[in-house]
Amino acid sequence: MAGGRGERFWPQSRLQRPKHLLSIVGDKPMLAQTVERLEGFLPPENILVITNREQRDAVLSVCSMLPPGNVVSEPVGRDTAAAVGLAKVIVAHRDPDAALVMLPADHVINDRTGFQTVLDAAFQAAEKEPVLATIGISPTEPATGYGYIHRGEEFLEIDGRPVFRVRGFVEKPNLQTAKQYLDSGEYLWNAGMFVWTVEAIGRALEEHTPGLHHGLRELETGLGAGKPVEELLDEVYPSLDRISIDYAVMEKAENVVTVESEFDWDDVGSWPAVARHFKADSHGNTARGATVIEGGNDNIVISDKDHLVAVCGVDDLIVVHTDDATLVCPRDKAEQIKTLVGKLGDDPVWKKLV
Amino acid sequence: MAGGRGERFWPQSRLQRPKHLLSIVGDKPMLAQTVERLEGFLPPENILVITNREQRDAVLSVCSMLPPGNVVSEPVGRDTAAAVGLAKVIVAHRDPDAALVMLPADHVINDRTGFQTVLDAAFQAAEKEPVLATIGISPTEPATGYGYIHRGEEFLEIDGRPVFRVRGFVEKPNLQTAKQYLDSGEYLWNAGMFVWTVEAIGRALEEHTPGLHHGLRELETGLGAGKPVEELLDEVYPSLDRISIDYAVMEKAENVVTVESEFDWDDVGSWPAVARHFKADSHGNTARGATVIEGGNDNIVISDKDHLVAVCGVDDLIVVHTDDATLVCPRDKAEQIKTLVGKLGDDPVWKKLV
Numbered sequence: 120m121a122g123g124r125g126e127r128f129w130p131q132s133r134l135q136r137p138k139h140l141l142s143i144v145g146d147k148p149m150l151a152q153t154v155e156r157l158e159g160f161l162p163p164e165n166i167l168v169i170t171n172r173e174q175r176d177a178v179l180s181v182c183s184m185l186p187p188g189n190v191v192s193e194p195v196g197r198d199t200a201a202a203v204g205l206a207k208v209i210v211a212h213r214d215p216d217a218a219l220v221m222l223p224a225d226h227v228i229n230d231r232t233g234f235q236t237v238l239d240a241a242f243q244a245a246e247k248e249p250v251l252a253t254i255g256i257s258p259t260e261p262a263t264g265y266g267y268i269h270r271g272e273e274f275l276e277i278d279g280r281p282v283f284r285v286r287g288f289v290e291k292p293n294l295q296t297a298k299q300y301l302d303s304g305e306y307l308w309n310a311g312m313f314v315w316t317v318e319a320i321g322r323a324l325e326e327h328t329p330g331l332h333h334g335l336r337e338l339e340t341g342l343g344a345g346k347p348v349e350e351l352l353d354e355v356y357p358s359l360d361r362i363s364i365d366y367a368v369m370e371k372a373e374n375v376v377t378v379e380s381e382f383d384w385d386d387v388g389s390w391p392a393v394a395r396h397f398k399a400d401s402h403g404n405t406a407r408g409a410t411v412i413e414g415g416n417d418n419i420v421i422s423d424k425d426h427l428v429a430v431c432g433v434d435d436l437i438v439v440h441t442d443d444a445t446l447v448c449p450r451d452k453a454e455q456i457k458t459l460v461g462k463l464g465d466d467p468v469w470k471k472l473v
Numbered sequence: 474m475a476g477g478r479g480e481r482f483w484p485q486s487r488l489q490r491p492k493h494l495l496s497i498v499g500d501k502p503m504l505a506q507t508v509e510r511l512e513g514f515l516p517p518e519n520i521l522v523i524t525n526r527e528q529r530d531a532v533l534s535v536c537s538m539l540p541p542g543n544v545v546s547e548p549v550g551r552d553t554a555a556a557v558g559l560a561k562v563i564v565a566h567r568d569p570d571a572a573l574v575m576l577p578a579d580h581v582i583n584d585r586t587g588f589q590t591v592l593d594a595a596f597q598a599a600e601k602e603p604v605l606a607t608i609g610i611s612p613t614e615p616a617t618g619y620g621y622i623h624r625g626e627e628f629l630e631i632d633g634r635p636v637f638r639v640r641g642f643v644e645k646p647n648l649q650t651a652k653q654y655l656d657s658g659e660y661l662w663n664a665g666m667f668v669w670t671v672e673a674i675g676r677a678l679e680e681h682t683p684g685l686h687h688g689l690r691e692l693e694t695g696l697g698a699g700k701p702v703e704e705l706l707d708e709v710y711p712s713l714d715r716i717s718i719d720y721a722v723m724e725k726a727e728n729v730v731t732v733e734s735e736f737d738w739d740d741v742g743s744w745p746a747v748a749r750h751f752k753a754d755s756h757g758n759t760a761r762g763a764t765v766i767e768g769g770n771d772n773i774v775i776s777d778k779d780h781l782v783a784v785c786g787v788d789d790l791i792v793v794h795t796d797d798a799t800l801v802c803p804r805d806k807a808e809q810i811k812t813l814v815g816k817l818g819d820d821p822v823w824k825k826l827v
Contacts, residue, residue: 130783411823413813414806427798427826429484431813432806433790438799444781445794447801452768452786459767459785469765472781 120202121150121170121178121224122193126460126473127389127453130444131421134473135173139224140181144387144396148181149225155184156228160235167191167209168224169202194353200367201359203313204324204335205352211317212342218245218316221364226310226386227396233382240277241314241378248275248376251323251369252314253285255307255377256384261297264388266290266309266365268377275376285375288365307377310384313364319374328367334359389453390437394419408440419450444472474556475504475524475532475578476547480814480827481743481807484798485775488827489527493579494535498741498750502535503579509538510582514589521545521563522578523556548707554721555713557667558678558689559706565671566696572599572670575718580664580740581750587736594631595668595732602629602730605677605723606668607639609661609731610738615651618742620644620663620719622731629730639729642719661731664738667718673728682721688713743807744791748773762794773804798826 125137132138139150147155154166168190170178175192182190191209193202203221210219220238228234241252255268270283288309292300300306315323325332334355341351360367369375387393394405404412408422411429415436422428422440430438437453439446448456463469479491486492493504501509508520522544524532529546536544545563547556557575564573574592582588595606609622624637642663646654654660669677679686688709695705714721723729741747748759758766762776765783769790776782776794784792791807793800802810817823 130781411813411817411820413816414809422799425797427484427817427823429798429800429813429817431800431802432809433801433803436787436801438801440799443779444783445776445792445799446783446785447787447790447792448785449787455768455786459765459783462767463765463781463783466765469781 120199120221121153121168121174122196122202123225125225126457128393129456129460129463130439130441130446130472136177137174137225138387140174140177143225143393144227149227150178151181153222153224153226154182156231156234158231160238164189167206169193169205171196191348191352194349194356196361197356197359198361199364200324200328200331200362201334201356203320203364203368204331204359205338205356207317207320207324208335208338208342209348211321211339215317218242218314219320221311221313223311223386226384228382228384230382233380236278237280237378237380237382238314240280240282243277244275244282244376244378245314245316245319247277248374249316249319249322250274250374250376251319251372252282253369253375253377254310254312254314255283255379256310257379257381258301258306258308261294261301262308263291263294263297264392265386267292267297267300267306268309270305270307270377270379277378280378282376282378285377288370307379308384310380310386313369314378320368323368323372323374327371328360328362331360331362331367390419390421390439390456391450391453417450474553474575475507475522476528476550476556477579479579480811482747483810483814483817484793484795484800484826490531491528491579492741494528494531497579497747498581503581504532505535507576507578507580508536510585510588512585514592518543521560523547523559525550545702545706548703548710550715551710551713552715553718554678554682554685554716555688555710557674557718557722558685558713559692559710561671561674561678562689562692562696563702565675565693569671572596572668573674575665575667577665577740580738582736582738584736587734590632591634591732591734591736592668594634594636597631598629598636598730598732599668599670599673601631602728603670603673603676604628604728604730605673605726606636607723607729607731608664608666608668609637609733610664611733611735612655612660612662615648615655616662617645617648617651618746619740621646621651621654621660622663624659624661624731624733631732634732636730636732639731642724661733662738664734664740667723668732674722677722677726677728681725682714682716685714685716685721744773744775744793744802744810745804745807771804 121139123137125132128138140148163185170192172192210217245252267289269286271286273281274284275282337355397405399405403417406420409427410420413431416434419437428440435450437448464473475493477491479486482492494502517539524546526546533544564571599606621643623640625640627635628638629636691709751759753759757771760774763781764774767785770788773791782794789804791802818827
């Protein structure tokens, strides 16, 4: 899934250049890192990228290792349930007995082996039982920026790894609750990665979101009749329900399980999260590009090679410079960037910068 | 006098583009405003601009209303006493009986009539008695950013305006002292503007800074022999003493007087001082150019037309964007900008931006 807008990384991210197309962490676009993370686990012809029309060309160029037909672009955004449904229809058209994993395209995972080991276990679980499997990350700190999965009793064991039933999903907690979650040992971070068979997710969509399922049937019929997929999407996609897979299915279904995982994982959802992946100087300042920081601590300063950003006598600030826009925002107010970008998008003069 | 470096307005100001060449306040370069402020009081042929070689072309282009020969450029900087001496020599060469006023080229004065009235009184005083006259601005607040003139008894009255003897000059005071100055009514802001006859300043230089006076004699002789002025300066200027007119003469001389003035005056020595000349929004934010300020107060944000500077959730910050450099600095640490620029100047990579 490579369709996000990435408002939180403005001004580097734009509607046509969101986080997964940027080298926010690492030296390749996050999407390329995501595809490469599957190397040796899935052949390129089995890797499908769902993006949108605005980003289509950029995604094709980042995913030159994939068959171009595997990059599918939505004509309009319809949230993750529709994207899951679309993936399911395309995979089912190729192989009705297949299982598939849904992956966000903009997360940081360095332990590729650990990641593939967990995926393998999840595929085994999903192929053994008609479950909806989620990847649950063992929390290493009381993070308040992630949703959590409340795990229940053990349901299966795959290669010595427990697969738990899921009692429920919980939204981002406050710090006190997050500490309780960590202490209890019963909560895992929800990484938004799902593994299921075509049949299991198809049945779940039919049961929990029949309207969407009905629309997906049209896609199925059209594909079966040999219609080109993007032409089909133009006809069908706009009428699909706009709902997330979490609300539409995961929070309602009874057959959700989670595979506990220990690989490093970070959804790097904000500039402060990005800064954790870079070495700070002795004053806690994290800098990239042409920067000078004088007499300040714990700043995040990002520029390009040719434009100097000089920060002087200030602490805990985010400063990001790009060719056409510069952002200045305190570290602890990084969540306001999304609001700011929303307002810029409503402004006739500045919407071009969004 | 148009030779300053204007580090405090970095990144807008540069060695070759200091404050007097920028439209920091108003829509013309400060130097052009200074020249125009004399319109009707002095003919253009009597207005001399002393600048340096780096800024010579820019000054000539700003001062197109003056005879080009009236723009004189120092080959090296030798502080204000040498500049005063140079002006004295050139004016004396044209008319040994003349009086002259020395003016900084980068101050804001809107009351042109009030300004010219005071200048006229100062010229009358200087032509009546062999004094060194300074313009003293009646303080309107206990400013800590200016030097003060301690006035003594009344010495003369010109057109009903008192001219006082000067007891002494004092450096920038702290707030408590500045309040005492204001309450006493005996202190005036030192605007760095001087009026004197060629003869009076010549005698003062000879008495108080004989080394410099000796060097100036060489200039005088050369000019008398018809040598081109800038060629002469190349030979003589590097050997002149580097000292300010305040230290060299004003603080030592017995015949210093001050003309009390009520015209508006501001030397706009910093970004916060500039901000006072622009209308702030209802949150106290002062913005110029393409800016968006979201949820913050009392910021000074300056960009150009085409580059958006978005400031979000932060207070009391200065953000100045130019093509090749951006500055971020708290309002109350604006004096650190000079230090920052000094360090950039010492850096082989960044000195090009100074």
